[in-house]
Amino acid sequence: MDSYTKLLDGYARFRGQYLSEENTPWRNWAKDGQSPKIMIIACSDSRVNPVIITNSGLGEIFIVNNVANLVPPYKQDAETYHGTSAAIEFAVTQLKVEHIIIMAHSGCGGIRALLTDDQPNSDKDFSFIRPWMKIVDKAAEFTTTEKSTMNLEALASVCERRASLISLNNLMGFPWVHEALLEKKLQVHAWHFDIGSGILQAYNENTEQFEELI
Ligand SMILES: [Zn+2]
Structure with missing residues (x-):
């Protein structure tokens, strides 16, 4: 079965399951609109699907997917397009989500x-990826000793976590996020998902470490 036929096959099963008369939640969502209490900012990577990883259903998680699950700094600028910022604004001011999770992952492209920007044959000529990744440039700053003692995988593992904390910090710089945090209506989290082991970690601000969630 080719990939497109497989997609249609999956849709046929979905339609049979969701459009049945007994599926009351589905009917209610159609009538009343969505009201998810969780927002997750995840990578576009096809292996990192928050709904599947958390065994959630449709209507439960408001998701933004972008390259490397980044949150840009708060900046009102009519000259650029702020897709991620617009989604955060909608989630916080309209949906009034109670949690926003930035979900990093292993093996992030x-x-x-x-990390390989300064190497020959790097991807630095990409028109959009490079400027986008600039948001977390600081996450890739390593000492000469670190660079000589850690392999690329180990550096990437640290960089993925650092980048999620930069995004977390940027997230808290949005005025309505800041306000909701002060009013204790919102909590923000940085997660890291290891694809190989399936282990999910969360940043603990008390220990300043990423720790296994369960
Ligand atoms: Zn990624």
Whole structure:
């Protein structure tokens, strides 16, 4: 079965399951609109799907997918297009989500591009990825000793986590996010998902470490 036929086959099964008369939640969502309490900012990577990883259903998670799950700094600028910022604004001011999670992951292509930028045959000529990854440039700053003692995989692992914390910090710089945090209506989290082991870690601000969630 080719990839497109497989997609249609999956849709046929979905339609049979969701459009049945007994599926009351589905009917209610259509009538009343969505009201998810969770927002997740995840990478576009096809292996990192927050709904599947958390065993959630449709209507439960408001998701933004972008390259390397980044949050840009708060900046009102009519000259550029702020897709991620617009989604955060909608989630916080309209949906009034209670949690926003930035979900990093192992083997991230965006992070890899950032780390190999100064190497020959790097991806630095990409028109859009390079400027986008600039948001987390600082996450890729390593000492000469670190560079000589850690392999690319180890550096990437650190960089993925650091980048999620830069995004977390940027997220808290949005005025309505800041306000909701002060009013204790919102909590923000940085997660890291290891694709190979399936282990999910969260940043603990008390220990300043990423720790296994369960
Ligand atoms: Zn990624």
